[in-house]
Amino acid sequence: MPFRSLGLDAKILHAVQDAGYTEPTPIQTAAIPPIIAGHDLIGIAQTGTGKTAAFTLPILTKLAAQPPGARRGTRVLVIAPTRELVVQIEENIRAYAKYLSLTVATVFGGVGENPQIRALRAGTDVVIACPGRLLDLLGRRNGDFSGLQFLVLDEADRMLDMGFLPSIRQIVRQVPKARQTLMFSATLSKEIEALTHEFQRTPKIVQIGRRANPAETVTQLVYEVPKHLKPALLLHLLRDPKMDMVLVFSRMKHGADRIARGLEQQGIRTGTLHSNRSQNQRLRALNDFKSGAVRVLVATDIAARGIDVDGISHVVNYDFPMHCEDYVHRIGRTGRANAIGDAISFVTPEDQGELRSLERFIGRGLVRKRAEGFNYSAAGAAPVEHFRGDRQQQRSHGQGGPQRPQRPGGGGRAAGGGNGRFGQR
Numbered sequence: 020m021p022f023r024s025l026g027l028d029a030k031i032l033h034a035v036q037d038a039g040y041t042e043p044t045p046i047q048t049a050a051i052p053p054i055i056a057g058h059d060l061i062g063i064a065q066t067g068t069g070k071t072a073a074f075t076l077p078i079l080t081k082l083a084a085q086p087p088g089a090r091r092g093t094r095v096l097v098i099a100p101t102r103e104l105v106v107q108i109e110e111n112i113r114a115y116a117k118y119l120s121l122t123v124a125t126v127f128g129g130v131g132e133n134p135q136i137r138a139l140r141a142g143t144d145v146v147i148a149c150p151g152r153l154l155d156l157l158g159r160r161n162g163d164f165s166g167l168q169f170l171v172l173d174e175a176d177r178m179l180d181m182g183f184l185p186s187i188r189q190i191v192r193q194v195p196k197a198r199q200t201l202m203f204s205a206t207l208s209k210e211i212e213a214l215t216h217e218f219q220r221t222p223k224i225v226q227i228g229r230r231a232n233p234a235e236t237v238t239q240l241v242y243e244v245p246k247h248l249k250p251a252l253l254l255h256l257l258r259d260p261k262m263d264m265v266l267v268f269s270r271m272k273h274g275a276d277r278i279a280r281g282l283e284q285q286g287i288r289t290g291t292l293h294s295n296r297s298q299n300q301r302l303r304a305l306n307d308f309k310s311g312a313v314r315v316l317v318a319t320d321i322a323a324r325g326i327d328v329d330g331i332s333h334v335v336n337y338d339f340p341m342h343c344e345d346y347v348h349r350i351g352r353t354g355r356a357n358a359i360g361d362a363i364s365f366v367t368p369e370d371q372g373e374l375r376s377l378e379r380f381i382g383r384g385l386v387r388k389r390a391e392g393f394n395y396s397a398a399g400a401a402p403v404e405h406f407r408g409d410r411q412q413q414r415s416h417g418q419g420g421p422q423r424p425q426r427p428g429g430g431g432r433a434a435g436g437g438n439g440r441f442g443q444r
């Protein structure tokens with residue numbers, strides 16, 4: 020079905036064309052017409068399905084149909100659980116609204132509040148916010164939501180998990196009852212059903228094939244490796260230039276820092292994404308990864324949840340995920356839009372039990388692979404020595420570590436700070 024049969028405004032169709040989308044995704048086909056018709060809607064779909072456009076395109080179509088004089092304060096409020104997701108939604112909305120004259124602002128913690136206060140007071144048309152900071156600012160009488168027409172709760176299940184329900188309730192109390200409410204969640208649980216009763220009026224339910232199973236396009240491999248050889252194995256694998264945009268998952272924040280330092284030491288440009296880093300550092304790490312300024316991004320599960328980055332070539336589960344759902348989320352970052360991606364899991368002898376549970380969960384066995392040319396018998400060396408040793412090996416082979424060709428817009432600078440502390444101890 021072509022986009023133009025969904026009833027979207029011509030200017031928005033133009034922007035969609037500019038984005039290079041040729042046809043709507045299933046969630047878009049199912050959700051756009053009822054939203055344009057004015058229904059509340061609950062969409063059961065994960066990140067990566069095109070859900071942001073599924074709610075943004077029809078809302079923008081409805082705004083485009085309103086006469087300019089009809090403006091009164093903020094008209095659209097999107098609430099999302101993390102700052103990264105808020106920024107991502109903002110980027111999407113700006114792209115789709117590029118031929119409309121609308122104002123868009125974001126509200127989230129960890130950055131200065133003055134620009135956010137100014138935007139709220141100015142009655143910005145579309146506000147995308149994390150619940151905590153928004154409630155804080157509204158509590159100090161910033162912002163006028165009395166004319167709000169559209170409320171979107173994105174990743175509602177995560178917001179419940181993160182304990183945001185009381186804040187969301189307080190925010191919703193400040194918006195008109197006569198509004199259109201759209202909610203998106205990866206799962207339809209009892210708690211989510213309760214939320215729909217609380218916030219929505221006879222919503223349409225649109226459910227897009229739950230991805231309990233990882234995408235078919237992802238090749239999943241397991242590398243069995245003793246714990247102390249994980250750093251060396253990661254470096255060994257990264258010699259393959261095909262691993263040109265790699266998301267590495269670490270269980271712990273300090274582990275993520277250690278991995279990143281070790282890679283930087285070997286001349287591999289690396290960023291980190293975890294909650295100990297400031298908001299600006301997190302945004303920069305993400306942008307550097309997107310632009311190609313860093314080749315590897317090391318992240319923890321919470322920081323990476325919901326992040327949408329095109330073109331990730333490989334996901335490496337450096338630490339085996341704690342929960343089966345995390346595995347599915349992690350590897351969902353690659354193999355998107357039908358590109359072939361690889362998900363690589365390091366499995367230590369201690370992880371074997373969890374690997375079996377995971378295989379039961381996803382309903383299939385994962386292929387075990389041995390890394391060609393990797394010295395599995397290297398005994399008990401500390402990670403630092405392995406990173407150092409590897410560099411010497413690379414130098415002696417004249418490889419110097421593969422570099423990723425710059426993608427358009429890539430800054431090309433050495434990223435991640437390169438503090439070298441890992442090797443200076």
Ligand code: AMP
Pocket residue numbers: 039040041042043044047065066067068069070071072327329356
């Ligand atoms: P989302 O599920 O909203 O995080 O979107 C996942 C990715 O799919 C984003 O990078 C969008 O730019 C992209 N996308 C959204 N709709 C389409 C479409 N109809 N065709 C191709 N890509 C799309």
